[in-house]
Amino acid sequence: MKFVTLAVLLGVANGSSFHHRSLRSSSLFRLKEKSYTMLKLHPYYHSTQGIHDELVRLSQNCPGMKLETRSSTGDDGSSRDIDVVTIRNTNGTAVNRNFILFGEHARELISPESGLHFVKTLCGETGLTEKAKSVLQDNDFMIVVNGNPASRQKVEQGDFCLRVNPNGVDLNRNWDEKWEATAELDAVDTNPGPKAFSEPETKIPRPRQRLQANKFPDDPQWHQGHVHAVGLRHVASCAAKPATDDGHPQET
Numbered sequence: 001m002k003f004v005t006l007a008v009l010l011g012v013a014n015g016s017s018f019h020h021r022s023l024r025s026s027s028l029f030r031l032k033e034k035s036y037t038m039l040k041l042h043p044y045y046h047s048t049q050g051i052h053d054e055l056v057r058l059s060q061n062c063p064g065m066k067l068e069t070r071s072s073t074g075d076d077g078s079s080r081d082i083d084v085v086t087i088r089n090t091n092g093t094a095v096n097r098n099f100i101l102f103g104e105h106a107r108e109l110i111s112p113e114s115g116l117h118f119v120k121t122l123c124g125e126t127g128l129t130e131k132a133k134s135v136l137q138d139n140d141f142m143i144v145v146n147g148n149p150a151s152r153q154k155v156e157q158g159d160f161c162l163r164v165n166p167n168g169v170d171l172n173r174n175w176d177e178k179w180e181a182t183a184e185l186d187a188v189d190t191n192p193g194p195k196a197f198s199e200p201e202t203k204i205p206r207p208r209q210r211l212q213a214n215k216f217p218d219d220p221q222w223h224q225g226h227v228h229a230v231g232l233r234h235v236a237s238c239a240a241k242p243a244t245d246d247g248h249p250q251e252t
Contacts, residue, residue: 036158037156037157037158038109038155038156038157038158038160039156042109045109045110045113046112046113046116047153047156048146048149048152048153048156051083051112051116051145051146052083052146054116055067055083055085055116055119055145058119058120058123058125059085061123062087062122062123062124063090064087064088064089064090064136065085065086065087065119065122065123066085066086066087067083067084067085068083068084068086069081069082069083069084070082070083070084070204071204072200072201072203072204073200073203074167074198074199074200074203075194075195075198075199076167076198078166078167078200079200080149080150080165080200080201080204081149082144082146082147082149082201082204083144083145083146083149084142084143084144084204085119085141085142085143085144085145086140086141086142086143087119087122087123087136087140087141087143088136088140088141089133089136089137093138094138094139094140095138095139096138096139096140097139097140097141097142098139098140098141098142099141099142099143100115100118100141100142100143100144101143101144101147102114102115102143102144102145102146102147103115103144103145103146103147103148103149103152104147104148104171104172104201105148105163105164105170105171105172106148106151106152106154106155106162106163106164106165107155107160107161107162107163108163109152109155112145112146112147112152115143115144115145115146116145118143119143119145122135122136122141144204147171147201148165148171148201150165150166151163151164151165151166154166163189164188164189164191165199165201167193167199168188168191169191169192169193169198169199170183170189170190170191170192170193171199171201171202173190173191173192173193174192174193174196174197174198174199174201174202175196175197175202176196176197179192179195179196180192
């Protein structure tokens with residue numbers, strides 16, 4: 001499977017597709033009533049709009065941060081808008097350029113949360129301000145915090161098992177690194193798309209990612225040319241379970 005753990009960003013590897021497939025088939029977990037929205041059940045998560053609003057706020061107060069909303073059209077004619085963040089130290093000289101992508105799988109709600117926290121860290125809004133300053137002395141970052149916003153919005157409204165983009169494509173498998181024409185596991189959850197880079201979500205970061213990203217770990221499990229931060233999948237994301245007594249989400 002084409003997933004890795006980016007521990008420093010709190011992203012951890014995926015669970016079983018079979019588990020979520022069986023949940024999806026149960027009528028119990030297909031409830032779409034208004035009361036079963038993400039923000040109603042788990043208000044500690046940001047909505048897609050909330051993530052965007054936080055990035056706008058940060059871009060207005062964070063030196064060296066630039067926020068762009070990029071539009072792209074897929075091979076099928078569908079269009080999508082995705083926020084792309086760049087952060088650099090205007091007084092430093094970048095030796096390394098790093099591209100980091102969060103939120104490819106819509107139901108993995110914590111991945112964009114980790115990306116947003118990372119941006120806040122680089123902007124000096126967490127307890128790691130001094131370390132962030134040190135990192136930015138010789139590192140530039142391009143960050144996609146929410147890589148599948150259209151499907152995440154559907155998750156927020158109660159489609160808690162949705163993993164793929166609106167075209168039914170697993171974005172994690174739509175890159176050209178070892179692209180395969182057939183689904184690796186469940187055809188619903190791991191559809192690679194008709195060809196590599198067929199989707200608007202993967203086309204958006206592609207050009208600069210290829211030209212600018214020149215520093216990545218040597219681990220062969222990492223994709224060539226881009227870094228994944230795959231989020232912890234909560235039971236709540238798919239099963240709409242309540243939080244624990246202390247207010248935190250239940251975890252798989």
